[in-house]
Amino acid sequence: MSWIQDAGHGGSDPGAAKDSNIEKVFTLEAALYVNRRLSELGIASSLTRTGDVTLNPAPKTSKVKPYKKCISHHFNAGGGSGAETIHSIYSDGKFEKLLIEELKKAGYPVRPRPVYTRKNSSGGDYYYMHRLTGSCRTTILEYEFVDGPQSEKIKDKTYREGMYECVVRAICQEEGVHYEGSGSGQTPTPQKANPPKETLTVDGYLNPKTISALQRYFGTPVDGIISKPSLVIKELQRRLNKGNLG
Structure with a gap:
């Protein structure tokens, strides 16, 4: 199998939350959406969770290790705006840059530094999804802030699915697979946020x-x-x- 979609948080861990914007709900939606679309396009993909369950680091990373590539889907908090990606210190960041370019082309805001790595005090990867997933190339994707300037926009499922479709396009490019739009019609392009x-x-x-x-x-x-x-x-x-x- 090639890809696995990780829905960040879940169960007893809601992740970031503001009003009806709840990270664990959005991340499961994102993982299910991307997994379904990849299947439609003939790209093998699986999921770390399919429902609202708690997955601690050990069982989660054991699910991810057998795969070549993983996207850990997340939403951010802290009042900022825009998407960002985090890759392992041992990866080149090319796929993460591709993800960001697709989001930008669709009109979604991105962070001032949308692609980066982070080290821990020992000089290794800071995030366990990079550190404990073996040879699987894991991308942590933060779509948007639940409490930022786009907090009202991300309540719209069509707006969110437009972001997820950007991920599908980026994966198709990386895999060399012809991209075809979703059956629901043209991917929505959001207006530039003021x-x-x-x-x-x-x-x-x-x-x-x-x-x-x-x-x-x-x-x-x-x-x-x-x-x-x-x-x-x-x-x-x-x-x-x-x-x-x-």
């Missing part, structure tokens, strides 16, 4: 409320604090260098 309007006092001070507004605008974590270095200031510098704050 940054939320703010109610700031125009006083010239870079106060916590102004910092939070900048963080929401650029889709970086929202805490109202500028640390050293600051993600929001880095993004501001990048856009100033490009001559485009839009």
